[in-house]
Amino acid sequence: MGSDGVLFVIFCLALVCGIVGWFVGAPKKAEKPGMLLGFLLGPIGILIVAVAFDQREKCPACKTPINDGATICPACKTSLKMSDGGNPAKKQPATPKMPLSENELKALLGKFKNP
Numbered sequence: 166m167g168s169d170g171v172l173f174v175i176f177c178l179a180l181v182c183g184i185v186g187w188f189v190g191a192p193k194k195a196e197k198p199g200m201l202l203g204f205l206l207g208p209i210g211i212l213i214v215a216v217a218f219d220q221r222e223k224c225p226a227c228k229t230p231i232n233d234g235a236t237i238c239p240a241c242k243t244s245l246k247m248s249d250g251g252n253p254a255k256k257q258p259a260t261p262k263m264p265l266s267e268n269e270l271k272a273l274l275g276k277f278k279n280p
């Protein structure tokens with residue numbers, strides 16, 4: 166096995182580490198940096214991704230990373246209310262209000278009737 170073979174093995178290992186890094190980063194929304202770090206740094210990169218990377222939202226109460234779509238913090242059971250309009254049912258159109266009260270309307274109509 167010449168130096169080309171060694172390079173090939175190293176490349177394959179880097180590729181495998183990149184894939185592993187992708188899967189390590191995936192649950193933390195860090196697939197791409199995970200893959201990159203795994204590919205470039207190998208097991209060290211995977212370790213960095215596993216320990217340092219977490220791009221999920223954090224619980225406002227206890228700072229535990231929260232998975233997408235979760236409504237309750239798994240650690241402290243705080244209910245998580247997303248501020249970015251994740252609940253479309255909340256946005257109800259305001260009930261249309263009459264611009265004039267009934268008496269004002271009558272007075273107005275009376276003016277037209279008796280100029």
Ligand SMILES: [Zn+2]
Nearest residue numbers: 224227238241
């Ligand atoms: Zn919490």
